[in-house]
Amino acid sequence: MADEVKLYAVAGSPFVCRAKIALNMKGIKYENLEQDLSNKSAELLKYNPVYKKVPVLVHNGNPISESLLIVEYIDEVWKGVPILPQDPYEKVVARFWAKFIDEKCIPALYKAFGPDGNEETDKEACEQLQILENELKVKATKFFGGDNINLVDIAADFIAYWLGIIQEAAEKTLVTKDKFPKLTEWADDFVNLEVINQVLPPRERLLAFFKKRFGKA
Numbered sequence: 001m002a003d004e005v006k007l008y009a010v011a012g013s014p015f016v017c018r019a020k021i022a023l024n025m026k027g028i029k030y031e032n033l034e035q036d037l038s039n040k041s042a043e044l045l046k047y048n049p050v051y052k053k054v055p056v057l058v059h060n061g062n063p064i065s066e067s068l069l070i071v072e073y074i075d076e077v078w079k080g081v082p083i084l085p086q087d088p089y090e091k092v093v094a095r096f097w098a099k100f101i102d103e104k105c106i107p108a109l110y111k112a113f114g115p116d117g118n119e120e121t122d123k124e125a126c127e128q129l130q131i132l133e134n135e136l137k138v139k140a141t142k143f144f145g146g147d148n149i150n151l152v153d154i155a156a157d158f159i160a161y162w163l164g165i166i167q168e169a170a171e172k173t174l175v176t177k178d179k180f181p182k183l184t185e186w187a188d189d190f191v192n193l194e195v196i197n198q199v200l201p202p203r204e205r206l207l208a209f210f211k212k213r214f215g216k217a
Contacts, residue, residue: 005030008044008056010037012201012209014158015067016055020199021154022071026078068098071154084151097135097144098155104128106158113170113214126174129183132156136182142189153190160187161200169210 007023007030009016023030035044035054047063048056056063057070064073075083085091105128111117112125136144144152153160164187167173177184190196 003028004058004060006033006058007031008033008035008041008047008054008058010035010054012206013054014162017157017161017199017201018067018154019055019057019070019074021157021196022074022083024195024199025081025083026074027080028074028078068102068151068155071151075151081148082150083154085145094145094151097132097152100131101152101155101159105132105156109159109163109166109174112174113166113172117172122174126179129159129175129180132159133180133183136186143186149190149193149196153186157190157196159183160190162206163187165203165206166210166214169207170214171216 005023005028007016007019009020009032011034020032033043035041037053040052044054044056045052047058048054048065051065053065055067055070056065057073058064059073059077064070071083085094105125108121108125108128112121114121139146141147143149144156163175167175175184191200
């Protein structure tokens, strides 16, 4: 019996995109079910009654929510291209950096570009990004995962793709090649991977959305 795989999603979400990247890396066919978050479907509320948000992966009737957990689940269930390191220590380190991105980097960036953004929030965002920049310098590899992407690269999809679009929409630039040479090079390499750009949402659509959200009046 073939696996039944469904993804409850919203176009344009970097968190949904993480799940799509993992599924694409493994070559898994799935049904993409776009959701209207202003009028959440009964299925979404059934499968994610706690957080009531996307993404939700449903595999043979079993729901998994939270994007990084979904990525790990996909890696556990379907073999092929590995997403997490096999070594226990390296696996924990990858989880550490993925959590750092979610808990420190992304919130700091949203604050910096939000309505209350100021010099202090800009400084905080740059400090968090500098930590990632330093990690890439220390690793001296193309990706956080080495020669190939892993959980950390997928977790940082927002920084690689969405951040540049938000900077353009807000007419405010925090990340430049001069300030973050390793991070900008990594971002270019990441989004140019076929397995990544096949699932990235259209840039123009995101730009229009973020101009409404972050653009100057």
